[in-house]
Amino acid sequence: MIQSQITKEEIKRLIKIDGKVRGQTLLTDFGYIKEKKGKRGIVLLKNKIKEWNAPIDYDKIKALNWYPVGFRAISLLAIKEVFNWGDEEIEKIGNTAPKYSFIVKMLIKYFFSLAQTYKNAPLYWKKHYSVGELEAPKINEKEKYLVLRLKNFKVHPILCPLLKGYFLRIAQYALGGKKATIKETKCEFNGYPYHEFIITWR
Amino acid sequence: MEITKKKKIEFTKIKNQELLDELKSTKEDLNDLEVYIREFSSFLPFAVCSINPLGIIIDINQAFQKLTGYGEMEIVGEFLAKYFLEKKKIKALLNKARQEGNRLVKELTLFSKKGRKIPIRASVSVRKNERGNFIGYFVGIADYTKIKRLQKDLREKVRERTAELRDKINELEREKEIEIVLRIREKAKVFDIRKKVEELKNARTALLNILEDVEEERRGAEAERNRTISIISNFTDGLLIFDKEAKLFLINPKAKSLLKINNKIKLLGSSITDFAKKVEFKPILNLLSKDIKQVSRKELQIRRGLILEVSSLFIFHKKDVVGKLVILHDITREKLIEKMKTEFVSIAAHQLRTPLSAIKWTLKMLLDGDLGKITIEQKEFIKKTYQSNERMIGLINDLLNVSRIEEGRYLYKPILCNIIEIIQSVIDSLKQEIVRKKIIFKFEKPKEKLPQVKADKEKIKLAIQNLTENAIKYTKPGGKITIFLRHSKKKIEFEEKDTGVGIPKDQYSRIFTKFFRASNAIKMETEGSGLGLYIVKNIINAHGGKIWFKSKLDKGTSFFFELPISKK
Numbered sequence: 001m002i003q004s005q006i007t008k009e010e011i012k013r014l015i016k017i018d019g020k021v022r023g024q025t026l027l028t029d030f031g032y033i034k035e036k037k038g039k040r041g042i043v044l045l046k047n048k049i050k051e052w053n054a055p056i057d058y059d060k061i062k063a064l065n066w067y068p069v070g071f072r073a074i075s076l077l078a079i080k081e082v083f084n085w086g087d088e089e090i091e092k093i094g095n096t097a098p099k100y101s102f103i104v105k106m107l108i109k110y111f112f113s114l115a116q117t118y119k120n121a122p123l124y125w126k127k128h129y130s131v132g133e134l135e136a137p138k139i140n141e142k143e144k145y146l147v148l149r150l151k152n153f154k155v156h157p158i159l160c161p162l163l164k165g166y167f168l169r170i171a172q173y174a175l176g177g178k179k180a181t182i183k184e185t186k187c188e189f190n191g192y193p194y195h196e197f198i199i200t201w202r
Numbered sequence: 203m204e205i206t207k208k209k210k211i212e213f214t215k216i217k218n219q220e221l222l223d224e225l226k227s228t229k230e231d232l233n234d235l236e237v238y239i240r241e242f243s244s245f246l247p248f249a250v251c252s253i254n255p256l257g258i259i260i261d262i263n264q265a266f267q268k269l270t271g272y273g274e275m276e277i278v279g280e281f282l283a284k285y286f287l288e289k290k291k292i293k294a295l296l297n298k299a300r301q302e303g304n305r306l307v308k309e310l311t312l313f314s315k316k317g318r319k320i321p322i323r324a325s326v327s328v329r330k331n332e333r334g335n336f337i338g339y340f341v342g343i344a345d346y347t348k349i350k351r352l353q354k355d356l357r358e359k360v361r362e363r364t365a366e367l368r369d370k371i372n373e374l375e376r377e378k379e380i381e382i383v384l385r386i387r388e389k390a391k392v393f394d395i396r397k398k399v400e401e402l403k404n405a406r407t408a409l410l411n412i413l414e415d416v417e418e419e420r421r422g423a424e425a426e427r428n429r430t431i432s433i434i435s436n437f438t439d440g441l442l443i444f445d446k447e448a449k450l451f452l453i454n455p456k457a458k459s460l461l462k463i464n465n466k467i468k469l470l471g472s473s474i475t476d477f478a479k480k481v482e483f484k485p486i487l488n489l490l491s492k493d494i495k496q497v498s499r500k501e502l503q504i505r506r507g508l509i510l511e512v513s514s515l516f517i518f519h520k521k522d523v524v525g526k527l528v529i530l531h532d533i534t535r536e537k538l539i540e541k542m543k544t545e546f547v548s549i550a551a552h553q554l555r556t557p558l559s560a561i562k563w564t565l566k567m568l569l570d571g572d573l574g575k576i577t578i579e580q581k582e583f584i585k586k587t588y589q590s591n592e593r594m595i596g597l598i599n600d601l602l603n604v605s606r607i608e609e610g611r612y613l614y615k616p617i618l619c620n621i622i623e624i625i626q627s628v629i630d631s632l633k634q635e636i637v638r639k640k641i642i643f644k645f646e647k648p649k650e651k652l653p654q655v656k657a658d659k660e661k662i663k664l665a666i667q668n669l670t671e672n673a674i675k676y677t678k679p680g681g682k683i684t685i686f687l688r689h690s691k692k693k694i695e696f697e698e699k700d701t702g703v704g705i706p707k708d709q710y711s712r713i714f715t716k717f718f719r720a721s722n723a724i725k726m727e728t729e730g731s732g733l734g735l736y737i738v739k740n741i742i743n744a745h746g747g748k749i750w751f752k753s754k755l756d757k758g759t760s761f762f763f764e765l766p767i768s769k770k
Contacts, residue, residue: 102239104260
């Protein structure tokens, strides 16, 4: 048996982190694995969670219920370890998440324009996470870029590629067919006071 | 104070508990709502998708996934139009729905993941938020495949049924037509039968009439036949009729009598050869085997004391040859009389020629003054008498020649001779007369050397002389006479062309007969025996040659004859 790189202590630490996350986010991870890896993948993922003694039961999670924010990190770490995936795949999960998200579908009313989408970013964030504040300090439609900042959200670095993919998808919804890219220019884990993402498009 | 504080805390606790209960209840309701929406979406049989204002798919239900075969992950986030065949139409439909704010419906074609074209009915309705801002669309999609198939099937069934009905109608019409035709035919049949009975009656009457006519005709024909048989039987000439297969069909009693045929000999049906053998009448073979087109006639001495003129001619029915008729005419008596006449002429001519010769020489002596001097007047009279005597001698010579010809004694003595020399000698002998009449006379000789001909020189000379004398005699002074001489490998052709009076067309056939002179010749020249051309023809024929002429009245005449070239 391959030795897990995540220690049980780390799992405990993550569970104890202050802050909640909507069950929907966990369900989107679960849905992605179901789609990509099928039943066998689900079994492997559940086994890994059990192995870590993490109290995550995907079958009982409710989309609109709140769960410890660390669950999101544990879920992604388990996926990463079980399927030996890198940041790119995690980013893809993030990019796909809005497709499954019940909350996103409910919040579609905020996406009718790019400006509206990012004006409502703090509200939108609060619908998913109880910690951290998301804001869009700069939107330049002329030069085709926007800046997103996420403050007070230092859960685990695995969430950075996930959020990259996630924010890009939301931008894509608002930009239509325009080709958009995203970069994380600043990260709290690298000593910055916040995470900063810059989205550009053509 | 303490009590009031405790009461307040108690009140706050109760309120907090109420709020917690309320929150818990709201959470439960929210979860139930989420489950309800998810289940509702799952069990909804129609494909539904949520579209953002830019036309991007935000959400799809399970029916949509089932219909298209696309999973949520594949299709959410993509443009809706991408999945339609009529991309412009779906975009236009969305725009129109946004502008009008109504629910719009349109039949379109959706692509499945496998590329199948799905006929659908798209219902588009606009989504707005609580402030009335446009936030996207709901698009409901009804699969029309079955309906379309049903429509197609129905259309086909209607078409089939229509075709069947049409066939049925056609069949009925045909049956009706056939029935009508049959009725018409039946009527026509009855009519035909009646008509035929009528026709038969008429035919019977007509046949009876015809039979009567035929019987009458038969009786007439029999009477005619009997008449013909009696004529043929009593005909003074012998008659032989051969059918078209050249077999003897009829022989009359006179023919039997002439040919001394025994009645016992069966001749009818014999071929010409058999007939000739049976009756010992071989000359008939030559006569009948010739490919004659018209009448062929020949005199034959059958035996001593019997000369027959045998004529043969074809019998025609319309244009077809149906047989050959041979007429045997007994000319023994005529021949005897002719012989006697010829002998008389011969004797008379001989008897006349001797005293005429004596007269000629006496007159010659008188003219030459051998018997004493005579006056000019006397000389003129004697000269005329001499000329008349000369003509008499010429006539006597002609008559002698004719009698010799007819007696078959006009035998010629052939030798190889030069025809040019003969012609030249004739021209020379007649030069004086040519000059006297101022006639332009030409002799066109061939450039190459002519072969010699085997001929009786004297007789040929006489023939050429007769022709040339005639040409001079019947050409007016100043006229033109030309002699042409041509030759081929087998024969020499002589032509003497004059510009004389010509021969009347109606007298062509008699020109070579004895004592004949054309009417215009008699008018022009009173003297002439009419024997010249007869003698010429006999001379040329005796040499195996042929003589003919071409003439135009008042323009001139050309006489031709040809002689065979002797190889040795």
